[in-house]
Amino acid sequence: MRATRGLVADVIRFSCVDGPGNRFVVFLQGCDFDCLACHNPQTIPAGSRAARMWSVAELVEQVRAAAPYLSGVTVSGGEATRQAGFVRDFFAALREGEQQLTRYIDSNGDAPQTVWDSLIPVLDKAMIDLKALDRDLHIRLTGRPNDRVLDSIRQLAGAGRLYEVRLLLVPNVNDDDSSLEKTAAWLLSVDSRVRVKVIGFRRHGVRAAGRRWAEATPEQIAGWAGKLTAAGIREVEAV
Template identity: 30%
Template sequence: MKALVNKIIPFSSVDGPGNRTAIFLQGCNFNCLYCHNPETINQCVNCGQCVKVCPVGALSMQDGKVCYDYTKCVFCDACFKQCPNSSSPRVRSMTPEEVMAEVRKNMPFIRGITVSGGECTRWRDFLVELLTIAKAEGLSTLLDSNGSYDFSTDPELLAVTDGVMLDIKAWTSEDHKAVTGVDNTQVRANLEFLARAGKLEELRTVVVPGLFDAETAVREASAVAAPWQDKHPMRYKIICYRPMGVRESEKQRLQQPTAEYLQQLADLARSQGIHDVVIT
């Protein structure tokens, strides 16, 4: 059993509580306009554009496919910055045990692992095996998800998942389609289910003025989650949109929020009963 792994960050303090190893899987069923990691959306189509710009020869074309030599890579990012397909040639096909071999290099300096993406639930069977191994070795396990997967139908996955960090891209279906290209009925259902089940670790909303109604998103999501905080403490993270990593076509038209507006949203979440609200 393998999954396509975009990258592994050995030590992260922003992907859940404590120091964690963050694993980013390739492929996403959303196409967020403000995506900060657009190279994780699609799989490589072997067009070869990246091979031309690699300064160290870590990429080559063999039998019509882009081949990646991890030992030569200097992680300059020139390859995926030139990719016309929102992908990356630096993806590795790995088994859960191979990923855990990388994670073990960071023990005992980490509290747990967080699996992100792309959208990590697109690799459901891989997730179950990876999280099972991690929990057996004493690590906590979190998923960073866009909420498109129906968690209520999968007790096996939830049994090895300590919590889900759920992205609230927008609240109304119209707004959500404008931001991501798809409806969010399942996302809203997951919000209530995970809160009730004590599996909601964190809500996350990236704030982009003018793109969607952030006030409605924060107010409504907070109102759903707040009554269940005693079952499992959760955090609402209000995230400032920043242009780093965003596709050039979108970077030119998206705006950053002011500190005052972010504070208003944080206060709004607290007014709905959320105890732990942070601005990042």
């Protein structure tokens, strides 16, 4: 087994919200975005006292112990692709030893094509966040432009590796009808069978700058999902 090590913020042995089925989730430390709506801002810095280095072998051992109860493994963050070499080696080891488990990445999509080129051979599917289709709004929400996010969605869809696009919607910030319609049209232009998960903004864990925003109500979340469905997206999940 390879000896690559990665900086891990946390692991969850059983999760039903990080991809399909029951999943072992690895949260890597460090993120290149600085989202105002981030629920885990402690994972943004490149280092943290709570994070520690794990070897691929250690992680695989933990997965193996839980494997009878798992559908798969998801690597999340922070931003998973910032430690792409570690993710690649971890997934390659799982592919060799735990073939029955699916291997997913939960990513902000801000990775160059070469990173996805290296991951696609060992990756089953990716879940990509799209914080805003509008470039300026994306910069306001995350501190970074969305060019690479859009390229990542195109590349993963083209390679058959896009599981879903996740839209975190904040009332009166990125939820207007025009934005929803444009986002739906763009996603459909990339993949006519795209699956979308609508996530309503919650204040839990968010820093002061984001806590001034209103939380999404169940009615708003259902309304956004309905608009995306009306715009032609066939598979919309709302949470």
